[in-house]
Every structure is written in structure tokens, then in C-alpha cells.
Amino acid sequence: MRMIGQDSLKTRRTLTAGGKSYDYFSIPEAGKALGTDLARLPVTLKILLENILRFEDGRTYTTDDAKALAGWLDAARSDKEVPFRPARILMQDFTGVPAVVDLAAMRDGMIRLGGDPQKVNPLVPVDLVIDHSVMVDEFGKADSFTKNVDVEFERNAERYVFLRWGQGSFNRFRVVPPGTGICHQVNLEYLAQAVWTDTVDGVEIAYPDTCYGTDSHTTMVNGMGVLGWGVGGIEAEAAMLGQAIAMLIPDVIGFKLKGRLPEGATATDLVLTVTQMLRKKGVVGKFVEFYGPGLDEMTVADRATIANMAPEYGATCGFFPVDAATLGYLKLSGRDEARIALVEEYWKAQGMFREKNTPDPVFTDTLELDMGTVQPSLAGPKRPQDRVLLKDATKAFADELTKSLGVAPADVAKKMKVEGTNYELGHGDVVIAAITSCTNTSNPYVMVAAGLVARKARQMGLTVKPWVKTSLAPGSQVVTEYLEKAGLQVDLDAMGFNLVGYGCTTCIGNSGPLADPIVDAIENGKLVVASVLSGNRNFEGRVHANVRANYLASPPLVVAYAIAGTMNIDIATEPLGTGKDGKPVYLRDIWPSNKEIADTVHGTLTRQMFQSRYGDVFKGPKQWQSIAVDGGETYRWNDGSTYVKNPPYFEGMTMAVGDVTDIRGARILALLADSITTDHISPAGSIKKTSPAGEYLVERQIQQRDFNSYGARRGNHEVMMRGTFANIRIKNEMVPGIEGGITKHHPSGEVLPIYDAAMRYKAEGVPLVVIGGKEYGTGSSRDWAAKGTMLLGVKAVIAQSFERIHRSNLVGMGVLPLVFKEGMDRRTLGFTGEELLDVEGLTALKPRMELSLVIHRPGGTVDRVPVLCRVDTLDEVEYYRHGGILQYVLRGMAKAA
The missing domain is CATH 3.30.499.10 (Aconitase, domain 3)
Structure with a gap:
């Protein structure tokens, strides 16, 4: 049961909605009590303020916290921290x-x-x-x-x-x-x-x-x-x-939208444009709040597509306030009528309901986009923020091929025969075309557009190239229902986009195997082949181990590239293929109009579909229902399990909390460049047989076909320790020219897998650090990227900057995140990996304090440089003192028992 605080500001009020009465904690009344007009406070900060009003107890939540949020309006930023508890997980x-x-x-x-x-x-x-x-x-x-x-x-x-x-x-x-x-x-x-x-x-x-x-x-x-x-x-x-969880009151960036999408542009094109703009702006750790007249032209599906990709533009959130469109979506999606009435009355009572005449909030900074300027786009080949216009995609790929993808100009036209087929494969050929991911499969407009492209292509006699692995993995069963009702699933099936599952599939790296002859051609020819997916992530080594160029695109463009079969033709101007009448067929010939798409959606998608598909959502298929389990308040761990093992975090733990001490004599485990992602640190995809994780499984008589994935084996810390930094594309600068989770052990100089080196250092009693560049920990919120780091014996990660979630995860696992001061990095400091490092000043740890990094170089030289400690809050100091957030919480619960 959620406890309500003492309400020192006297903001508790009552409202009536749908014939029922509800108590709530009034934001306008809080403004009166605090002597501040909160009308133009960003909606996101109003929600944080309500959280304080509801839980205010004079201890964890105080009226000073409420004052800090109200005071944000003075400068549109704050250096204060406030607590936050979500309604759910x-x-x-x-x-x-x-x-x-x-x-x-x-x-x-x-x-x-x-x-x-x-x-x-x-x-x-x-x-x-x-x-x-x-x-x-x-x-x-x-x-x-x-x-x-x-x-x-x-x-x-x-x-x-x-x-x-x-x-x-x-x-x-x-x-x-x-x-x-x-x-x-x-x-x-x-x-x-x-x-x-x-x-x-x-x-x-x-x-x-x-x-x-x-x-x-x-x-x-x-x-x-x-x-x-x-x-x-x-x-x-x-x-x-x-x-x-304590958090610094964030900067709030206002993103003004105006106009409407032009003919031929999709919500995917819009979000790729927004992502590029915001990544360039720099919004890491900030809230983004969308506003402006363009919202009147946007469906909730389009808003959700933009909100989904907040991690790709680096923001904590990308928020759209409740308005009439939201209420319409709640009704369409089958929500209870009484709840819809409550949503409208509550948001209006709190002064948060968006209407056409709502004054613009105060923001830390703003930027603006006329949606009428959005053009068809892709993003790739390695990062979601690297947008390229569709009309420029072929040239951009050709440039990347000889630059970042490392193909010699003389080898660009290389072709490899695919054994047992009548075709060849070359650089830039598309081998995976996947309609997948929450970002786009939640949006009926782009899904229907894909179906209409498939229908028109089928009618004109086009087919998908035989080397393309096609798949359709919607985000819910509702998608299947409206595609079938519109008659579009038949067309998608005919083009190879049959339903493969309801899940993340290709976007998370579960793309499954390519045919052996195709893999042989890729590997023997060292080919850079491509995937096109309607996803949100295209980091190196994520989609498939053999696919080095990965492009994010709208679902209809995924179908188009499956037909083209290559990145080497300009599908904006060149034919996709030859129709059954012998004439060339262009993308414009099979692309539906915005009206055609909208009419199809409005004619098929109904409230009853949502109510039917979610009517018994927790029941599951027969396979789920037949699973037998033993009850009990503690789990009966199976020592022979290779999926679920009791982790070592609480072994030997007592109620006593040790003193924080400086780090002495640490070795560098990895020396890494910019944009190291959590996929690099904690891969989710396939497990190589010759990797430490693969060897662990083989030793336990697990056949390679049953390895499953790193992601599926995250319940076993032994696998995940061995998988940490094991991405096949990670580059450790201590071993130049080698890709994969390899390092050099010092002082021996022996080149080893990172896991093996870490275990040797652990046996030697040597602490470890990792050195990184900018945006360390970009990407998915993988706690294993921090857990594995800690279990390898890493005491600190020193980088130029961190992505928000990974920094927090490191602290939560008792690993120190440190940031080089401006103008310093691994190169200016001349790191080779042979150094011994000390971190001094930890005995008096405070939030965001300056510490000393002492560098002992091989020749006997000693340098001392300042680093910023990114333990950001007083609560995080406590987590670090306890060895991690879970130890802190467990001791607190045991003490209260």
C-alpha cells in the first residue's frame, strides 16, 4: 500500500470524475502555498512536484524539495536534487x-x-x-x-x-x-x-x-x-x-513542432530527423518536452514513435502532455470509460491538460522543427543519430564502405558466388530486411504503409531478392488483427514478411541464423553486407555478427529494400525491379498516399480489437500454462542450471559497512574510444563457441545450437562475466588491430581474452580500471554492463563523459564513474595500458567532488591529474559506501525488521 505524506503545504483536494470522488494533491494550490505561479512550469516538472507533495514526510521528501522545484522557474535550471518514486515498474x-x-x-x-x-x-x-x-x-x-x-x-x-x-x-x-x-x-x-x-x-x-x-x-x-x-x-x-531515487532537477529542453508531415514522409522519417537534431543539440541527462501547434496534427502513435527514441537522442525522456488526442487514444485502445473521465478531469484540475491556447511553458532552451520539411530518411550504418536522406543513401553508403567500414577501393565491386544458388553476393547487398521493434510496429500508419507497399509491389509482379532474410515481428497481436482485416497480411506474406513472433527479434540481435552458403560467401569474401530494419538500434555487432552495415528505416522502406536487395542502387530514382509487364517499377509506383494510409487505418482499427486481444493478457499460450513450478518464499537454486544461478553479491555480507578507501595500484583492463555502447560492454546476441562464455557452456555439455544468446543467459552471472566486453566489434586500444574482447596483461605483456586477464589480475590481488572516451555506456539500459564490470574486478571507469543510465548503474554496483577534466583524455594523457593508477580522495567522498588520479608510468615518472567523481547525489554516496544499492537496501530492510 502506498503511504501518503503529512501534507505540510495543505494541498490535498477532492475532484469528481465519472460519478466517483478522488483525493489528489493540487499543483496550483502548491503554487499558492509557495508564493509562485506554477502555470508555466514544464509539465514534466509538475509531475515531479506532485510526487513530492504526495509523499512529503519531512525526511525523505520535504517542503524544501517542493521549493526547489518551484524555484526552477527563476533560472530555468537547478543544481538541487529531489527524490522520486514511480507509480509502477x-x-x-x-x-x-x-x-x-x-x-x-x-x-x-x-x-x-x-x-x-x-x-x-x-x-x-x-x-x-x-x-x-x-x-x-x-x-x-x-x-x-x-x-x-x-x-x-x-x-x-x-x-x-x-x-x-x-x-x-x-x-x-x-x-x-x-x-x-x-x-x-x-x-x-x-x-x-x-x-x-x-x-x-x-x-x-x-x-x-x-x-x-x-x-x-x-x-x-x-x-x-x-x-x-x-x-x-x-x-x-x-x-x-x-x-x-534521488535525481538532480533536470534541464528541460522545449522542442517546438509546427506544420504537418508532407506527402511521402512517415513518422519514422520524423523521428530520425528529431533524433539527429537533439543529438546535435546535446540533451544527455535532460528532459525534452514537445509543444507547439504541430501537436494538433499528431496522433498518439506518431508521438509515441518520437518518445520511444529518447535514448537515441540521449534525453532522459521525450514527453508529450495529455490532450484531446490522448483521450481519443485511450478510448480507441479500450481503456475503461471511467478512467478516461478521470484522466481528463485530473489533468485539467492540475493545470497540465494541453489545449490550443495553453501558454508555452518556460524551458531551459528550445529548438524548433517545421514537420513540413521532413524528408524520407534512413539512419546508419552504425548509429541511430547518423541520419541520411533516402536520396543520398547510396552515395553515403559508398563513402562509408571505403572509410568507416574499411573496404579497399579496389575491392568495392567484389562478388562472391553463393554455393548452391544462381546468384552472387557483394558489398552492400541487403541480407536482412526486418519489420521489427517497438518504435515502429506500434504505429498503425507505418505498418499499414508497409502492407500497402507489399500489395502494390505484388500486383506489379515484384518479388523479394532470394538472398534477403525477411521477417515481420509486430509489437502486439492487435497489429496482426488490423493487417488481416485490411487484407494486407496476405500481401506481406506473399513478399516473405510472414509473422515470425511478437517480440523484439532483429532489433535486439535475435535475427537468427543466415543460410550457411550466405555466411560462407560473406566470410570468404570479407563482404560488408547490410540489414535494413524498422528498429531503433543499429550498433556494431548487434543485429547479426556477419552484418556490418545496418540501417534504420520505416517499415515501407524495409519492404522496398527487400525488393531492391542492395544499398547500391538509389531507390529514390532508380527502378526497384521489372514488373510483370516488362517495364521498370519505381518506388513512387508502389508508395501509397497519406490519405490512402489514413483511410485504411481508420477503416480497420477498432476499440474491440484492443479489448479482445488484451481481454486475457496474462493467460498466455498452452506452453506457458503447462509450466509446473514449486512454490516457496525462497527459490530452489539448481546448481546444474546454465541459465539461472544465485549471484555472489551478498556472499559474506554483514550488517557492518566498511570504510571507503582509495584505489591503489590498479591496472588498466581496457583502453576504449568514444561511443562505447552497452552492446559493446554487455552483448545481447549470439555466443561464439571459442569465447570464454562459449567454452564455459561447452564444458557443461551444452551444444552450440543450444547456446541461445547472451541476453537470454543474463540470469547466470558466470556466463555474463565471461561475456562482458566480449562484443566481436569492440576495439581495445591496448591491442591495436584486433577486434573483440581481447586485452594485454601487464607486466607479462601476454595477450588474453578480457575475462581471462581479469581473473588473473583477481588472483594476483590487483584492482582494475577501464578507460573510455565520450558517451561511455550509450544505448540500452543494461544492468549487466555494470554487473559484469564489477564482477571482473573493475573498481573505476574513467571516461570523458557517460550516458545517464550506465553511470547510474555503475554507482549502483559499487563501481566509481570518473570524468576527465576538460581538455584531458586518454590520448592527451598518453595512456598505453602499461600504467599503474591510484585514485585518491575517496575517504572523504562527497557528490561530484574532485579526486586525484595518480599515474605511475613504466619509466618511473608519476603524474597527478584531477578527475571529477560522478557519484552525483548524497544517496549515491551511501550506495557506494555500502558496496552497491542492493546491499544498501537489504541492510535497511534487515535493520527495520
């Missing part, structure tokens, strides 16, 4: 399984500390959606979906038994079974309510729906006025156990 299974493993381990730890294991229970609602485990093993056939689901349950039996145990053992913990949809689309279409309610002392309390998610694209739900963002699993666990 959202998880997917790749991040959810290790989080539930941690909770199970905490129950064991609680018993060792003499406490009650039932104290380890979520205090806020938690929904875990199993969506990351389905792989595209089968494709292009009518039974692809059924076969992929069967294989998924076979591969993941141990994980699913464990989750079924968690579902029965933990309070306020629900599991959406496999085969239902992607967590963010399920959140948007069903779980989110825009206003949440709790009954406290017999009174129903209304408050904003807010959400932490263990996936960075939790921000998608910002498109319907729900403030939520991605956090690491460890931070989510603390929040679900009642821990308020």
Missing part, C-alpha cells in the same frame, strides 16, 4: 530475469542477516513482459510463428520456470507471457493508464501514471502523457522495494 525478460534473480538472492541474504524474507517484496506494481526471447529461426513461411514459439519455449524452459516461480512468490508482480507483444507496445496499448489510483485509508487517491522501466525505450509511453524512463535493473529493484 515495467520490465522485459532480458533485464527482468536478472532482476528477479537479484530479488531471489536478496531473500536468501535477508535470512542470513536474520531478517524476514517476505520483506523482499515489491511495494509498487511490477509488470514483466516476456518479449526479448523469440528468435527468427524460421521465416518466410506460414508456420514460422508457430515453429519459432515452440523453439523459444524449448530453449528458455529454465528461465520460464523461474519466472513462473517469481509470479507466484512475489506480491504485486505480474508476468505477460511470451507471444503477446513487446513490453513498450503492451505498455502503451494496455498497461498505462495516464492517471493511477490507490486506496489509502478507505479513500481513493489519484496521481500521475509514472513508470521506471528496465529497458531504455520505456520512454515510449511518454507519447501518451505518462512520465517514464529507463533505468538499470538494480535501480528498478530499489524503486520497487520502496527506495526513493
